[in-house]
Amino acid sequence: MGPFAQDLLMDKVVLVTGGATGLGRAMGEMFLKLGAKLAIAGRREDVLKQAAAEMGAGGGEVLWKSCDVRDPEQIRELAEALEQRFGRIDVLVNNAAGNFISPTERLSPRAVDAVLGIVLHGTFYAALEIGKRWIAAGQPGTMLNIVTTYASSGSGFVAPSAAAKAGVLALTRSLAVEWARYGIRQVAIAPGPFPTEGAWSRLSPTPELERKMLDRIPLKRVGRPEELAHLAAYLISDYAEYLNGEVVTIDGGEWLQGAGQFNGLLDVTDEQWERLAELTRKGK
Numbered sequence: 001m002g003p004f005a006q007d008l009l010m011d012k013v014v015l016v017t018g019g020a021t022g023l024g025r026a027m028g029e030m031f032l033k034l035g036a037k038l039a040i041a042g043r044r045e046d047v048l049k050q051a052a053a054e055m056g057a058g059g060g061e062v063l064w065k066s067c068d069v070r071d072p073e074q075i076r077e078l079a080e081a082l083e084q085r086f087g088r089i090d091v092l093v094n095n096a097a098g099n100f101i102s103p104t105e106r107l108s109p110r111a112v113d114a115v116l117g118i119v120l121h122g123t124f125y126a127a128l129e130i131g132k133r134w135i136a137a138g139q140p141g142t143m144l145n146i147v148t149t150y151a152s153s154g155s156g157f158v159a160p161s162a163a164a165k166a167g168v169l170a171l172t173r174s175l176a177v178e179w180a181r182y183g184i185r186q187v188a189i190a191p192g193p194f195p196t197e198g199a200w201s202r203l204s205p206t207p208e209l210e211r212k213m214l215d216r217i218p219l220k221r222v223g224r225p226e227e228l229a230h231l232a233a234y235l236i237s238d239y240a241e242y243l244n245g246e247v248v249t250i251d252g253g254e255w256l257q258g259a260g261q262f263n264g265l266l267d268v269t270d271e272q273w274e275r276l277a278e279l280t281r282k283g284k
């Protein structure tokens with residue numbers, strides 16, 4: 001059992017890019033459980049095929065199609081396939097991404113392009129292709145973009161991802177205003193750390209780096225994919241129809257801990273506070 005009625009997304013046609021793995025898959029499974037018709041896309045055909053078979057085993061309808069979001073023609077073919085199979089598309093979830101940690105000065109231009117191409121251009125191309133179809137058909141729709149907490153703050157060692165996700169956030173907010181008149185709504189999720197294979201292998205590949213990450217989170221744990229999937233289900237549902245242009249952070253408080261000037265005082269012990277209290281009271 002979950003927080004929602006089992007028909008929350010009944011018959012909604014949802015496309016999740018990068019939907020065969022990690023958070024995309026968790027969202028797709030949740031959408032199916034809540035009655036949606038699902039399409040997943042990514043570059044690797046074998047991965048998509050297997051995921052679609054496993055995800056659809058419960059009886060839901062899953063379309064899979066290989067598609068590199070960096071190629072607008074492949075996105076056009078994907079949209080065609082969805083319309084042929086389901087008659088329309090109701091929700092686009094821009095979840096496909098590429099990222100890895102590296103000192104920026106070690107990056108080649110091709111490495112920068114690899115990340116910007118998937119995250120910024122891929123998201124924009126998908127929004128353009130599907131948005132134009134919705135506008136031409138006079139049909140409403142919802143776009144959910146998966147960004148990151150550092151889309152707002154920037155972050156060292158993932159500069160291409162930070163730049164690209166900041167662009168996606170700006171796109172979310174821009175289209176929220178521009179396309180609202182067509183009944184097209186924009187929402188975004190900014191996840192903190194969720195240990196998917198795709199992210200962990202590229203961003204937290206040693207136990208030491210993982211420990212460092214946990215220390216940064218007030219709740220002292222990483223996210224569970226189903227927590228993000230529940231949020232996504234609500235955001236694309238009819239109950240969130242007045243949410244437009246908003247980004248919801250789901251990170252256990254991580255970015256706030258990094259931002260608050262005195263949050264380092266979490267390390268101070270009770271005995272140290274006794275001594276500090278004497279000193280600070282003297283300043284009265």
Ligand code: HXC
Pocket residue numbers: 097098099100101102106107108109110111112114115148161191192193194198199202203
């Ligand atoms: C330095 C690297 C590199 C690395 C690739 N390159 N990996 N440079 N460090 N770890 C360089 C290559 O040398 C090459 O440049 C250029 O990038 C392109 O590499 P390709 O392997 O040809 O690219 P491609 O096949 O397009 O793969 C894209 C990718 C890859 C982004 C590099 O990692 C990928 O496919 N990722 C998809 C899944 C993913 O990243 N998931 C994580 C999402 S997590 P040269 O000049 O040598 O040719 C996320 C947010 C997490 O986004 C937030 C955490 C809390």
Ligand code: NAP
Pocket residue numbers: 017018019020021022023024041042043044047067068069070094095096097098099118122146147148149190191192193194195196197198199200
């Ligand atoms: P993931 O499993 O690696 O997901 C990335 C997906 O994108 C893969 O299915 C991949 O499939 C697909 N993809 C990559 N390049 C593509 C391309 N050119 N065309 C089409 N699809 C492509 O990692 P994840 O952790 O689930 O990440 C999902 C989303 O959450 C991403 O937007 C990521 O930035 C965001 N996020 C994750 C975390 C986290 O901690 N996990 C934190 C913040 C934000 P193929 O390789 O087969 O194409």
